[in-house]
Amino acid sequence: MRVVIAGAGSVGTFIAEDLAKAGHEVIIVEVDADRVAEAERRGEPAGVTWVAADACEVSEFARAGVDKADVVAAVTGDDEDNLVISLLAKQEFAVPRVVARVNNPKNEWMFTEMWGVDVSVSTPHLLTALVEEAVSVGSLVRLLSFEGGRARLSEATLTAESPSAGKDLAELGLPRDSTVVAIIRDNHVIVPRGDSVLRAGDEVLVLTTPDAEDDVVRTLLG
Known part of the structure; x- marks a missing residue:
């Protein structure tokens, strides 16, 4: 499976490492060129391809081969960026499955198929559910x-x-x-x-x- 991950924070790199270990082809798209250069120099995470590009721009996002992706995960720390990335992935590149991270639970209502999102993950809401599940x-x-x-x-x-x-x-x-x-x-x-x-x-x-x-x-x- 070919997975493109937009955002190289702790969430993005952790997901990328896990998926690469499972044998998937993983590409991380990160706007910070210095961050990409450092990651490539260190070779971490192993087996992951890095692309220095702005995933919110169609022409730059395309350099990650998004049109061949099976899944795109928009996991930046900015909800607006994640929505734009999701919409581009679905409408411009026809990616079959788009997963998006919700940083602010108040924005979760926007993460729908209208913005190209197939599955949204709100960490605060998930934590609340797990606390409720425990008690x-x-x-x-x-x-x-x-x-x-x-x-x-x-x-x-x-x-x-x-x-x-x-x-x-x-x-x-x-x-x-x-x-x-x-x-x-x-x-x-x-x-x-x-x-x-x-x-x-x-x-x-x-x-x-x-x-x-x-x-x-x-x-x-x-």
Whole structure:
């Protein structure tokens, strides 16, 4: 997979290193030429190609071979830049998948397909969700949003009183626009099947649309 990462801060370089170790072709686009020269001199991260260019300018961004990219990740520290980069990646280079970092949670509403964003990641919102997930039992906690909020990955921890406890997935009658993607039990991940029986204490990961979310809550938690 060919991945172009715009932004060489700590987030961008960490992602690049991880993806390169996994065997992907990774290109980092960074506007600071001195930063690029230093990285190339040190050869870090290993296996990553660096391009000194302004990803907000079409002609410069093109030098990174964005038209051949499978994924573009806009992870600069500036939300406006990330939006512009996402829009260019989608509209000018027809990149199949664009992932964007949201720095200010108040700007998250803009990170939609209108700006070319397929998936947005808001670190503050994710941290909030993880804190809630750690302390919330018997409620649905949203972890991630996809496709501009049209799909959500949420987590529910079942209690002994939950109506779904003791039932298998096939008999639950979850809405058509939802699916259980994983069950975490005793620190082990269970790949769900129709005959998987839910238990009190299970952490159930559900992919759902906003319209189906209330029905999912009623079915799993009451």
